[in-house]
Structures are given as structure tokens and as C-alpha cells.
Amino acid sequence: MQKNIAILGAGSMGTAVSILLATNGHCVKMWSFDPAEVDMINTEREQKDKLPGVKIPEQVKCTNDIEEALNDTEIVVFVIPSQTVRKNAQNIAGLIKKDQIIASCAKGLEIGTGMRMTEIIHSEIPQAKVVALSGPCHAEELSREIPTAYVAASEDKDAARIVQDVFMSSAFRVYTSSDIIGVELGGALKNVIALCAGISDGLGFGDNTKAALMTRGIAEISRLGVALGAARQTFAGLAGIGDLIVTCTSMHSRNRRAGILIGQGKTLDEAVAEVKMVVEGVYTAKAAYELAIKKEIDMPITVEANNVLFNGKNPRDAVTSLMTRD
Numbered sequence: 001m002q003k004n005i006a007i008l009g010a011g012s013m014g015t016a017v018s019i020l021l022a023t024n025g026h027c028v029k030m031w032s033f034d035p036a037e038v039d040m041i042n043t044e045r046e047q048k049d050k051l052p053g054v055k056i057p058e059q060v061k062c063t064n065d066i067e068e069a070l071n072d073t074e075i076v077v078f079v080i081p082s083q084t085v086r087k088n089a090q091n092i093a094g095l096i097k098k099d100q101i102i103a104s105c106a107k108g109l110e111i112g113t114g115m116r117m118t119e120i121i122h123s124e125i126p127q128a129k130v131v132a133l134s135g136p137c138h139a140e141e142l143s144r145e146i147p148t149a150y151v152a153a154s155e156d157k158d159a160a161r162i163v164q165d166v167f168m169s170s171a172f173r174v175y176t177s178s179d180i181i182g183v184e185l186g187g188a189l190k191n192v193i194a195l196c197a198g199i200s201d202g203l204g205f206g207d208n209t210k211a212a213l214m215t216r217g218i219a220e221i222s223r224l225g226v227a228l229g230a231a232r233q234t235f236a237g238l239a240g241i242g243d244l245i246v247t248c249t250s251m252h253s254r255n256r257r258a259g260i261l262i263g264q265g266k267t268l269d270e271a272v273a274e275v276k277m278v279v280e281g282v283y284t285a286k287a288a289y290e291l292a293i294k295k296e297i298d299m300p301i302t303v304e305a306n307n308v309l310f311n312g313k314n315p316r317d318a319v320t321s322l323m324t325r326d
Contacts, residue, residue: 006069006070007030010047010062014079015054042062066095081108093125101129103133104133108191108284109189114288129159130156131159132183134184139252150172151183152175179231185224186240188284193213198259202262202264218240220298220301261275304321
């Protein structure tokens with residue numbers, strides 16, 4: 001059944017999601033705060049800055065008027081940077097109907113509160129039903145219909161199934177889960193490990209090192225997740241190890257690319273500027289570190305990531321600290 005869907009965010013992933021949903025036969029309106037971006041998408045039918053070479057279907061309309069984007073919509077999809085989720089949720093709260101579904105593709109933790117994205121949305125828009133979407137997916141591949149699998153997680157099973165049905169296609173398989181905590185934490189925390197995997201590559205280390213980082217990374221992600229109420233088995237699935245694998249190994253990963261530059265000697269600011277997109281792992285590293293201290297969870301890779309990113313520690317010294325710890 002055709003649905004009216006609003007996509008908040010017109011970057012690479014927002015564009016890819018819009019293409020998927022339009023191809024599935026839904027009526028899609030994208031929203032961007034940038035008038036130039038809106039004009040580019042509507043006139044050139046391409047997100048030339050962030051997803052060049054991929055054509056956007058004519059039935060996708062873009063606007064910078066949030067009320068126009070949300071008018072008569074049944075589902076709203078957040079595809080925006082994690083640290084902007086609260087502000088955007090506040091901006092649209094008065095426009096959301098009771099039991100309207102909001103799906104969040106944003107992956108991260110809020111600095112200061114440590115809150116997950118759907119926690120933020122629910123706190124600002126309590127009348128909505130909230131679903132988290134996560135898993136191993138790069139916009140560059142999704143937009144070209146390369147087979148991908150994802151997870152729709154919610155405490156409301158019917159809402160998760162509706163989102164599953166809307167997103168499912170021959171190239172995009174969607175599973176449902178009731179473990180929204182685990183699904184969101186897996187999607188957020190893997191970015192920290194991906195940054196470290198990139199730093200390892202930038203330092204010239206090999207596959208042995210990356211395998212160790214990824215394996216011990218999922219171990220500390222699981223420890224924190226279970227302490228926060230997640231099911232351990234979630235981290236063995238698509239939203240856990242699946243997302244970790246793709247983000248640590250692909251050059252599509254902005255977190256890995258930023259890490260490579262840091263490993264090669266660039267500062268954090270220089271690395272982020274060169275990637276030219278939001279590097280979520282930087283924010284999540286800080287929020288995860290604060291959560292680990294609060295919950296008294298041992299997360300040595302996250303600790304060293306913070307030391308390198310924010311405390312000026314040499315990446316090679318961070319590796320030595322990890323290798324020689326008790």
C-alpha cells in the first residue's frame with residue numbers, strides 16, 4: 001500500500017533512502033535546511049555533492065519548508081546527524097499526530113546525556129511510535145540497489161512491521177527486532193571501533209591488528225550494551241557485528257577514512273575537514289566514554305580512542321597501551 005513519507009535529511013543516506021522508498025512506490029518528500037541543496041535535487045535530480053552519479057526519481061520532491069515536508073505524511077524518517085536530532089525533534093513535535101510512526105536512521109549517542117536517538121525522539125515527541133533502523137549499509141551501495149540487509153527495531157511490534165513492509169524490496173531485506181537498545185547501540189558504537197580500525201590502517205598495521213580491534217571492539221560494545229539493557233545476541237547480528245564489519249573495512253566508511261588520516265599524522269580537525277561529511281564516531285566516542293565511566297564498564301579501546309581524539313595521545317602509544325594492559 002502506498003504511503004506518504006517524509007525524509008528529514010538530504011545527504012547521501014537521506015537521498016539513498018528516498019530513492020529506495022520511491023522505487024517501492026511510495027510518495028516521498030525530502031527536507032533539507034539548505035535551499036541550494038533543495039534546488040540541486042529538484043532541478044538536477046542528483047545529490048551531486050554527496051552521492052554523485054545516482055539519479056533521483058521524479059516522484060521524490062525536496063523542500064526546505066518543514067511544514068510542507070510533513071503535511072499529510074504517515075511516516076517520518078530521520079536521516080540527519082545525531083547531534084541535531086533533538087533540535088529537529090523539537091521543531092516538528094507540534095506537527096506529529098498521535099501514533100504517527102517516526103523511523104530513525106541516525107546512528108550515534110547524544111553528548112552530555114548519552115541518550116540513543118529514539119530515546120531523544122520519544123522524549124520530545126511522546127505521541128509518536130518510534131522505530132530504529134540500523135545495520136550494515138552504505139548509501140553508495142543502497143542507492144545502486146546492491147543487496148543489503150537491515151533491522152527495524154521497536155518496542156511496538158506493529159510499528160516495526162509497518163516500517164519493514166515499507167522499506168523491504170528485492171535488494172533491501174529488513175528484519176524486525178524488539179531489542180531497540182541493542183540495535184541502536186550497535187549502530188552507534190561501531191563507529192568508534194571503525195575510527196580505530198582506520199587509525200590502525202593509517203599507521204600501516206595489517207589484517208591481524210584489524211581483526212583484533214574488531215573482535216575486542218564487539219566485546220566491549222556488548223559489555224556496555226548488556227549493562228544498558230540490551231540482549232547480548234543482538235550484537236552477533238546485523239546491527240552488531242554486521243555493521244561493525246562493513247564500517248571497519250570499507251572505504252565508503254567516513255569513520256574509517258577519518259581514522260586513516262589521523263593514523264597518517266593529521267589532526268582530528270584536518271581529518272574531518274578532508275572527509276567533508278559528519279564523522280559520527282568522534283561524538284560517539286566521547287558519549288560512550290562517559291557512559292562507560294558512569295556504568296563502570298571496561299572499554300579500553302574506547303578509552304584510547306578518546307585519548308587520541310581529545311587528549312593529544314600519539315596513536316602508536318595508544319596501541320602500546322592496549323597491547324601491554326593487564
